[in-house]
Amino acid sequence: MTIQKPYDDIPGTIIFDSQQAAKGYHLNQFCISLRLAPNRDAFKADPENYIDQFPMTSDQRHAALNQDWNRLLELGGNIYYTSKLAAYHGINFQELAGLMTGKGSTAYREMMISGGRSIEGNRYQSEWDDK
Amino acid sequence: MAYISSGVACSHVPALGVASDSGISNDDYYGPIFKGFEFSKDWMAKEKPDVIFLVYNDHCTAFDARVIPTFALGCAAEYAPADEGWGPRPVPTVNGHRDLSAHIAQSLVLDSFDITIMNEMEVDHGLTVPLTMMFGQPEQWPCPVVPLAVNVVQYPAPLGSRCYALGKSIRKAIESFPENLKVCVFGTGGMSHQLQHQRAGLINSAWDERFMNLLVNEPEKGSQIEHIEYMREAGSEGIELVMWYVMRGALNDKVNEIHRFYHVPASNTAVGHLILENN
Numbered sequence A: 001m002t003i004q005k006p007y008d009d010i011p012g013t014i015i016f017d018s019q020q021a022a023k024g025y026h027l028n029q030f031c032i033s034l035r036l037a038p039n040r041d042a043f044k045a046d047p048e049n050y051i052d053q054f055p056m057t058s059d060q061r062h063a064a065l066n067q068d069w070n071r072l073l074e075l076g077g078n079i080y081y082t083s084k085l086a087a088y089h090g091i092n093f094q095e096l097a098g099l100m101t102g103k104g105s106t107a108y109r110e111m112m113i114s115g116g117r118s119i120e121g122n123r124y125q126s127e128w129d130d131k
Numbered sequence B: 001m002a003y004i005s006s007g008v009a010c011s012h013v014p015a016l017g018v019a020s021d022s023g024i025s026n027d028d029y030y031g032p033i034f035k036g037f038e039f040s041k042d043w044m045a046k047e048k049p050d051v052i053f054l055v056y057n058d059h060c061t062a063f064d065a066r067v068i069p070t071f072a073l074g075c076a077a078e079y080a081p082a083d084e085g086w087g088p089r090p091v092p093t094v095n096g097h098r099d100l101s102a103h104i105a106q107s108l109v110l111d112s113f114d115i116t117i118m119n120e121m122e123v124d125h126g127l128t129v130p131l132t133m134m135f136g137q138p139e140q141w142p143c144p145v146v147p148l149a150v151n152v153v154q155y156p157a158p159l160g161s162r163c164y165a166l167g168k169s170i171r172k173a174i175e176s177f178p179e180n181l182k183v184c185v186f187g188t189g190g191m192s193h194q195l196q197h198q199r200a201g202l203i204n205s206a207w208d209e210r211f212m213n214l215l216v217n218e219p220e221k222g223s224q225i226e227h228i229e230y231m232r233e234a235g236s237e238g239i240e241l242v243m244w245y246v247m248r249g250a251l252n253d254k255v256n257e258i259h260r261f262y263h264v265p266a267s268n269t270a271v272g273h274l275i276l277e278n279n
């Protein structure tokens, strides 16, 4: 069953709604566990064993262990959770955005300094499909 | 009796906390932003509120996915800065005001706002960054804070109109508290920004300006802005701006705009800031 949502046509955006949250529950709980230093140490010591405490899907597990940032969002992750996993890897919010947009840190930072991504051409999926 | 004297709207970008804590708030990148708050620090030193009522959101820090309250009122004696994955910010513990919190909690529920009560809560950058921007780096925060955490992470956040009505209810609660306290209300978060996926980095300055104009001068109308508009026009994380309407609802219908500051960028985000006084 697919429910049509008014925000489905915003391009390059995964709205973290109740369905996504349900799908990503264990993934997000894994990510937030890394907020605390003892858990970061345990994950570092044995990543596979640590992550197996969280009954996520194999796709989620794979994306988490391979730092597949956009995929994590598609599979029910939320940016404020995945940013905790990023922080574990020493990646801050802006560097993470550089990765998710495919621009890389330098080009992304330059885009932000020159005013950010324009809203023009970025409101609707159809505007991206045309490109 | 307690009363509300003023309101502050302020982005709470985590990078601004990092800049302050690591001593780079004067560099070429952050300097212009902190300069925009110099007026605000002077104003705050004169305003001297007895209590700050601070509306913010937790960014999956104190609240994990197990419990997601839409409105959670802090009723604790103190709130420690939380470890968000990089170690806690080296800023003072935030003191609460338990009597005022308890009074507001009771008053809100009796006024049909069924809020969640938090007797223990750590606070993240959403709460501490606005304090840094308004007070700098004091040894202790100059006054107690009553925090209200709003869910803006899992869709749907509360409606702008509901936040605005909650602000009015908070005002009633504060004005019925018997102690003579001067209260300043903070609405934090925003402005336009998207942190996630391929559209990350979205900024919409024209929309931000219109948002601030409506908030100040036509709040009733502005509070009707729908979620889809926030998400499409101001980015998926721009939805945080509904929290500014809690602050606005707590003020008079007509207010004096004392200060406005807007800057792009701080990290991924447009920084917006307003000081409003009840006239």
Ligand SMILES: [Fe+2]
Pocket (backbone or CB within 6 Å): B012, B057, B059, B126, B189, B190, B240
């Ligand atoms: Fe925020």
